[in-house]
Amino acid sequence: MYICLEGIDGSGKSTQIALLEKWLKDFGYDVLRIFEPTNSPTGKLIREILKDPRATEDNFQKTLALLFAADRMILMETIKAAEGSGKAVISDRCFYSSIAYQNPQGVEDLNRKFYKDWLYEINKFVKKPDIVILLDLDVEKAISRCDGNDSFENKAFLEKIRNRYLELAKSNDFFVINANNGVNKVHTDIKMVISPKIGRCV
Ligand SMILES: Nc1ncnc2c1ncn2[C@@H]1O[C@H](COP(=O)(O)OP(=O)(O)O)[C@@H](O)[C@H]1O
Numbered sequence: 001m002y003i004c005l006e007g008i009d010g011s012g013k014s015t016q017i018a019l020l021e022k023w024l025k026d027f028g029y030d031v032l033r034i035f036e037p038t039n040s041p042t043g044k045l046i047r048e049i050l051k052d053p054r055a056t057e058d059n060f061q062k063t064l065a066l067l068f069a070a071d072r073m074i075l076m077e078t079i080k081a082a083e084g085s086g087k088a089v090i091s092d093r094c095f096y097s098s099i100a101y102q103n104p105q106g107v108e109d110l111n112r113k114f115y116k117d118w119l120y121e122i123n124k125f126v127k128k129p130d131i132v133i134l135l136d137l138d139v140e141k142a143i144s145r146c147d148g149n150d151s152f153e154n155k156a157f158l159e160k161i162r163n164r165y166l167e168l169a170k171s172n173d174f175f176v177i178n179a180n181n182g183v184n185k186v187h188t189d190i191k192m193v194i195s196p197k198i199g200r201c202v
C-alpha cells in the first residue's frame with residue numbers, strides 16, 4: 001500500500017503522517033516514510049532552488065519540474081523494495097505536487113494543456129499512489145501556520161495551488177479532508193479513509 005498525503009505547506013502533512021505512521025505501526029504494520037523532494041543530491045538541489053526568490057517564475061518552475069521528476073524516479077526504487085517486503089509506504093507529497101505546483105501562471109488554456117501534458121509525460125514512469133489524501137486548508141490559515149517568508153507563501157499563488165489540488169482531487173479520486181479542523185479530528189478522518197483498506201475499525 002502506497003499512501004500519499006498532499007496539500008499546501010502548513011496543511012498538516014508532517015503532523016498527520018507521524019500520527020498515521022504510529023497508528024499503522026500499532027497494528028503491526030511495517031511502515032516506510034518517504035518525502036519529496038528526497039534527500040538525494042537531486043532533492044538537495046531542488047531545496048536550494050526553492051529558496052530562490054525567483055522560484056515561482058516560469059523557467060524556474062520548468063527546471064523544478066524536471067528535477068522533481070528525476071528525484072521521484074530514483075525514489076521509485078525505494079518504494080518498489082519496500083512494497084516487495086510488505087511495508088506500507090507513506091509519502092509526504094508525490095507526483096501530484098508537480099501537477100499542482102509546476103504549472104505556469106497566467107497563460108491561456110491551450111498553452112496550459114500543452115504544458116500539463118509535458119508534466120504527465122516526464123512523470124510517465126512514476127508509480128501513482130494507491131491512496132491520495134488531500135489535506136485541504138484555507139490559504140490564510142496555511143500562511144499563519146507557516147513562518148511566512150518563502151516565495152511559495154504568497155496568498156494569490158497559494159489560492160491557485162489549492163484550487164488545482166481540488167481539481168485534481170475530483171479527476172483522480174483523492175480523499176479530501178478538511179484540514180482546518182484540529183489535529184485529532186483530521187487524524188480521525190484519515191483513519192476513516194485508511195481503515196476499510198486494511199480491514200480495521202477506527
Ligand atoms: N490541524 C491543525 N490545527 C492547527 N495547527 C496545526 C494542525 N496541523 C498542523 N498544525 C501546525 O501547523 C504547522 C504546519 O504543520 P505541518 O504538519 O508541518 O504541515 P505541512 O507538513 O503540511 O507543511 C505546524 O506548526 C503544526 O504544528
Ligand SMILES: [Mg+2]
Nearest residue numbers: 013014015092
Ligand atoms: Mg511538512
